Amino acid sequence: MEASITLKKVGKLVGDKTILASLTFGIEKGSLVAIIGDNEAGKSMLLRVISGIEYQEYGQIFINGLDSQKRRNKAMLSLGFVPHELDLDPWLTLEENIRFIGMLYGESMETINTRMIQLSRELHITTYLKKMVKDISPGIIKKGMIIRALIHDPEILILDDPTAFMDAESYRQTWDLLLRFKKEKTIVYVSQSLQEVEEAHDRILVLEDGKIALDGSLDRLLGSTFEYHQFQIEFEDLTDELFMTLSKLPKVKNPSRIGHSIHFYGRERGVFFEVLNAAASSVMKDIRVKKLGLQDLMDAKYAKDGIH
Amino acid sequence: MSTIAFVVLIPLLLHITLTMVMKNIFIYSLDKIPYEIWVFPGIVLLVSILSAYAVLYRDLFDLRIHKKSFIPITLAPFSKFFLVAGFLVAAIVESLIYGILSMIILSFFLSQSLYWYFYLAIPLFGVIFLFLFVNLLLTISILTERITTFLSMIIILFFFMIFGTGILFEFEFYPKMLGIILAYNPFSLVLSELRGFLFSTHINWIWIFVPMITGFVWTWMNAFILKRTLKQ
Numbered sequence: 001m002e003a004s005i006t007l008k009k010v011g012k013l014v015g016d017k018t019i020l021a022s023l024t025f026g027i028e029k030g031s032l033v034a035i036i037g038d039n040e041a042g043k044s045m046l047l048r049v050i051s052g053i054e055y056q057e058y059g060q061i062f063i064n065g066l067d068s069q070k071r072r073n074k075a076m077l078s079l080g081f082v083p084h085e086l087d088l089d090p091w092l093t094l095e096e097n098i099r100f101i102g103m104l105y106g107e108s109m110e111t112i113n114t115r116m117i118q119l120s121r122e123l124h125i126t127t128y129l130k131k132m133v134k135d136i137s138p139g140i141i142k143k144g145m146i147i148r149a150l151i152h153d154p155e156i157l158i159l160d161d162p163t164a165f166m167d168a169e170s171y172r173q174t175w176d177l178l179l180r181f182k183k184e185k186t187i188v189y190v191s192q193s194l195q196e197v198e199e200a201h202d203r204i205l206v207l208e209d210g211k212i213a214l215d216g217s218l219d220r221l222l223g224s225t226f227e228y229h230q231f232q233i234e235f236e237d238l239t240d241e242l243f244m245t246l247s248k249l250p251k252v253k254n255p256s257r258i259g260h261s262i263h264f265y266g267r268e269r270g271v272f273f274e275v276l277n278a279a280a281s282s283v284m285k286d287i288r289v290k291k292l293g294l295q296d297l298m299d300a301k302y303a304k305d306g307i308h
Numbered sequence: 309m310s311t312i313a314f315v316v317l318i319p320l321l322l323h324i325t326l327t328m329v330m331k332n333i334f335i336y337s338l339d340k341i342p343y344e345i346w347v348f349p350g351i352v353l354l355v356s357i358l359s360a361y362a363v364l365y366r367d368l369f370d371l372r373i374h375k376k377s378f379i380p381i382t383l384a385p386f387s388k389f390f391l392v393a394g395f396l397v398a399a400i401v402e403s404l405i406y407g408i409l410s411m412i413i414l415s416f417f418l419s420q421s422l423y424w425y426f427y428l429a430i431p432l433f434g435v436i437f438l439f440l441f442v443n444l445l446l447t448i449s450i451l452t453e454r455i456t457t458f459l460s461m462i463i464i465l466f467f468f469m470i471f472g473t474g475i476l477f478e479f480e481f482y483p484k485m486l487g488i489i490l491a492y493n494p495f496s497l498v499l500s501e502l503r504g505f506l507f508s509t510h511i512n513w514i515w516i517f518v519p520m521i522t523g524f525v526w527t528w529m530n531a532f533i534l535k536r537t538l539k540q
Binding site for chain 1: 371379380381382384386
């Protein structure tokens with residue numbers, strides 16, 4: 001498939017600290033890509049560099065085949081960006097904010113109004129359009145920012161935490177809108193909510209210290225961990241001796257204890273019965289078994305070292 | 309409210325606190341022009357200067373530093389030169405409108421009526437003067453990151469504009485060397501040529517073109533500084 005965004009050895013320095021380290025990857029047209037990672041991993045900076053807010057110190061970025069630095073103005077026409085922080089002018093109404101940006105992109109007033117009304121209906125914020133931004137709640141402002149980014153009908157939409165400040169209903173409305181654009185537009189977003197990423201992903205990029213640690217679909221990323229489960233058994237009295245006995249069982253991986261509970265990973269469910277047998281003489285209070293998800297993948301120890 | 313303040317109150321305040329007082333001290337300029345007529349173009353430009361402060365703070369500094377609404381504008385498909393030129397033209401036009409309105413108001417307080425060409429020449433020279441001044445404000449607005457620095461800079465600049473460009477006093481009153489240096493700064497050149505045209509209908513075109521060329525180069529430089537500051 002045709003690439004919508006292509007990064008070639010892109011690096012970004014802030015002072016002498018490397019924020020993005022020689023990133024090379026492409027994003028296909030019409031795909032929905034989530035970027036996740038720890039704080040300071042470089043997620044937001046990556047979005048800022050792709051969207052043209054800041055230049056990269058080295059490497060090249062191509063937007064629809066256009067070099068984003070050499071042919072910036074043309075490349076910018078294809079991009080819509082929603083930053084994490086609220087950046088609408090508080091002393092203008094919501095519709096004035098949106099119209100102003102639409103006009104800057106050379107859209108006719110008629111087109112701007114049609115798109116604004118349609119998108120605001122989908123996001124249920126029509127009644128707020130004539131209100132001053134300073135009098136509107138952050139969740140509504142964020143929806144307004146999404147409309148602003150879409151007002152010139154860009155082919156690529158870049159969103160930094162698109163549902164930040166939103167309640168459950170707004171979250172759903174926003175994702176309904178974004179998923180409607182799936183296949184039609186390329187959507188790249190950063191989210192702090194791993195649940196959000198698990199629900200909406202096409203492709204996930206896990207960023208770590210400015211490098212791509214993992215790249216692929218959720219199924220692919222979790223592929224190696226599919227057979228892993230997380231177990232938690234709470235005993236009435238978890239002695240050191242019992243903990244050591246259970247920890248030494250060959251199929252028990254990464255055991256740890258919190259109070260009278262033992263946590264461990266196991267490749268097969270069979271390990272669970274081995275533990276039960278080994279601890280048969282002790283009184284158990286609670287048992288939990290959980291299939292691994294993105295959260296577990298992001299757990300630093302697990303993501304970096306795997307389960308030993 | 310702020311518009312009324314700029315259009316009515318500031319010209320009135322400047323007239324009461326400056327013109328009405330100074331005309332009793334100086335009475336005439338060195339060329340025997342009544343002081344209140346001599347200082348009139350300067351006072352009009354002073355109103356434009358004050359409004360340019362407000363316009364640039366609102367449109368650029370506040371937008372960039374506090375509201376963060378400046379970034380989406382920079383992502384629009386325009387060159388930085390075009391963006392800077394946009395801020396420049398908007399600020400010049402708005403400040404000039406305030407200047408023209410204040411000129412009309414102030415003319416009612418003068419003891420003698422002005423020739424018609426005063427009302428034409430002051431806005432025309434005002435455009436050149438503001439072309440330079442707004443560029444200077446643009447540089448400050450782009451380079452400063454903190455409101456305290458911005459305020460300090462514009463206060464210093466305001467004092468310079470009042471006392472260092474010949475708005476209130478002729479340079480002959482300054483120590484000789486200082487007077488010569490100040491007389492040849494681009495702002496002083498524009499004001500001096502404006503007064504030359506109004507009171508002796510003589511224009512030295514070189515001293516008109518020098519500030520204009522300085523203004524164009526400065527605009528280009530501001531675009532470059534903006535590009536560097538934004539790291540775009």
